[in-house]
Amino acid sequence: MAENSTHGIRADEPADIGRRVLRMRTERGLTQKQLAEPAYTAAYVSTLEAGKVRPSETALRHLAGRLGITLEELATGRPPHxxxxxxxxxxxxxxxxxxxxxxxxxxxxxxxxxxxxxxxxxxxxxxxxxxxxxxxxxxxxxxxxxxxxxxxxxxxxxxPLPRRVPAVRGRATAHLLAGELRYACYLLESTVDELNAAGLHDPDALLLLYTAVIAPYMDMGAHARAAHAAELALALAPQVDNPALVASMHRGVARTLIAEGRIAEADASLAKAQELYQQLHIRTELAHCHWMRGYVYAQDGDLRKAESELRTARDMLASKKAPLFTVQVEVELADVLRRRGKAAEAEDLLRPLLSPSALGAERGAVHAGGAHRLLGLIAEERSDTEAAEEHYCAALSLLERTGAAGDLADLCRLLGDLLRRTGRTDAALDAYRTGLGHRAAPGTTTLGPAPAAPPLWRP
The missing domain is CATH 1.25.40 (Serine Threonine Protein Phosphatase 5, Tetratricopeptide repeat)
Structure with a gap:
């Protein structure tokens, strides 16, 4: 289609418009002369219907009026409205x-x-x-x-780039859920930099990006970057009118507060997000708030409340038929159950999650690694060191693909302790050294320079 002078309407090609005029004129029983008068001639209408002339906006308005349709309908064939x-x-x-x-x-x-x-x-x-x-x-x-x-x-x-930002965020989220943390960061960071370099200070777009990058930063152990992104998001929030964006920001910021040990502030941030999601009736995001609050309570040692929140989140997500998120919550619920002394129930919950249709290398690798880690701990608690080692190695294989530094360091410690207790000192030392390498690289050696703050932002 070509751009015609019809106030931004993308008009069809002359041949398409001509066929449309001919069809509508015939349907209404009009002659070419009747359609043309008083402003045009029958010869002009004949030429137009043959697709040999591109009608001006004035001509289109005249013809549309005679045919009893809108300008847009004649120019594009679309029904009005x-x-x-x-x-x-x-x-x-x-x-x-x-x-x-x-x-x-x-x-x-x-x-x-x-x-x-x-x-x-x-x-x-x-x-x-x-x-x-x-x-x-x-x-x-x-x-x-x-x-x-x-x-x-x-x-x-x-x-303009801000129109594409929700799609970029969605694509980054898909890569994040698949365990491709570095690429998720790259997508989000490069888009932030492109917005800032072009001077496109769009608060909604920037808030969406800074909020989205918190999760992969945290999973990679780049806590300082996550905290800075949260700081930038909080500074942008007063300029944003979209309550769903603001709620998402509060949920993302809560994760950085948890990592800093600011449990009460994290819970307050989640309460704000939860209130907004309830007002908006967004059930999936509301379930994510219960999920995060369960995580907050687990970090604070209140395992009873953690179990309650995680069960609520799981039930809500299952009712929404959101299977990937449901099984991810179940991994965290299993951790709480194990810590509450319900190891058998935790194991029953975890084993079905390791099928390829639930979790795996291409579908929730971080949580699949977490499930193997928990099964390893449960096996150790019943003195089945062989099964424990198998689960720890499976978890390492999954997490090494993701770059989840903190989780990898913890797994290397667990595996090293197990190997040392079973008399394999050299292998234990290798595991500890690997873990130290991950702990010493909290994201700064795998990521490029942090994205710049928006030009109008002031600390």
Whole structure:
């Protein structure tokens, strides 16, 4: 299609417009002369219907008025108000994703995507594909999620960068969930740098990126970078009107506060996020708040409250048919159960999670490693050192691909202690040295320079 002078409407090619005029004129029983008068001639209409002339905006307005349709309908073939109706239905699909099931929402998004593509409504098509990516994240189909988000970026390639930021964040999240922490960081950091270099101080886009990068930073052991990203996000929050973005920021910031031992502040930050998600009726994110609060209580030693919050999160996510997030919560719940002396229940919960359809190298590698670590601890507690060693080695194999420095250092310590107790001193020393290498490299040797603060930000 070519850009015509119709106030931003992307008009069809002359041949398409000509065929449309001919069809509508015939349907209404008008002659070429009747359609043309009083401003134009029958010869002009004949030439236009043959696709030999591109009509001006003035001509299109005249013809649309004579045919009793809108300018947009004549220029593009789209029914009047279609874009507005599609946007309303996209909003409804988002509501279904927030409060219902991802599979139901995906059905709606697929239909809306096809309809938008059929009428060349690129922005609405991109919104539908973004929704499909979010549905795929929730159902744990990480490959499909990455593909959908990459398609959004292609559809919006000619749009300003802030329009593509939600898709970049989605793609980074898919890589993070697959255990590709460094690449997730790269995507987010490079986009922040590109925004800042272009002077695009878009608070919503920057808040989304700084909040999203906290999780991979924390998993890689780059705690100082995570804290700085949280600081930047907090500074941007007053400029953002989107309550869902602000709630996500509070949830992300809570994780840095936990790492700093500021438990009460972390709990308060999660309470703010939870309140916003309840007002917005976003059940998946609300479940994530219960999940994080369970983690906070576990860190603070209140295992009874931790178990309660994690069970609530698991039940909410299971009811939403979000299998990947559900099994990740179950790993953390199993840790709490083991610490509460319920090792058998924890083991029963963990073993089904290690099937390829639940967790694995390409689907939640960090939590799969965590499940093996817990099973190793449980095996050690019943003096089954052979099984414990197998689980620790399996966990190391998974986590080495992710760069999760803190988890790797802890596993090397556990494996080293086990090897030392069984008389394999040299192997134990090797494990300890490997662990020290991970502990000594909290992300700074694997990442490039930290992204710069926005030009208008002041510490």
């Amino acid at each position: 279609l874009a507005t109706e599609l946007r309303l239905r996209l909003t409804d699909a988002r509501r279904v994703l927030s409060t219902g099931e991802a599979e139901d929402a995906a059905v709606r998004y697929r239909a809306l995507r096809a309809e938008a593509a059929g009428h060349t409504l690129v922005s609405e098509e991109a919104t539908a594909v973004q929704g499909l990516g979010d549905c795929a994240l929730e159902t744990g189909d990480l490959v499909a999620a990455r593909d959908h988000f990459a398609e959004v970026e292609r559809l919006l390639a000619d749009e």
